[in-house]
Amino acid sequence: QVQLVESGGGLVQAGGSLRLSCAASGRTFSTYTMGWFRQAPGKEREFVSAIGPSGGTTRYAASVNRRFTISRDNAKNTVYLQMNSLKPEDTAVYYCAASPRDWANTAQLYDFWGQGTRVTVSS
Numbered sequence: 001q002v003q004l005v006e007s008g009g010g011l012v013q014a015g016g017s018l019r020l021s022c023a024a025s026g027r028t029f030s031t032y033t034m035g036w037f038r039q040a041p042g043k044e045r046e047f048v049s050a051i052g053p054s055g056g057t058t059r060y061a062a063s064v065n066r067r068f069t070i071s072r073d074n075a076k077n078t079v080y081l082q083m084n085s086l087k088p089e090d091t092a093v094y095y096c097a098a099s100p101r102d103w104a105n106t107a108q109l110y111d112f113w114g115q116g117t118r119v120t121v122s123s
Contacts (some may be wrong), residue, residue, distance in 0.1 A: 017086065020036070036049045047106065048068065093119075
């Protein structure tokens, strides 16, 4: 079992930045692919970014590419999402997820989910 706790959400003006953190329990964090997903009001949950177990592989949704950066610190059992140049359309609840697979970029491949942290970007 892996428990995930997100933090760092909040209200920010368009063009601003936020850094989300996701702290994971357990001793096997370094073997998990970690992902960030988001769900805006009235919309389905969508993939934002993922990072492989060692941090060497990353992927981003086209809508956030070059604005968001995913990273992880396996010594701290934490994954981060640095969000820059935020736009109102980035407003959503952001979820951290863990997959025991070497790579996972769809929600169905993630076994563990956090409760989410809300990000609101005002125009």
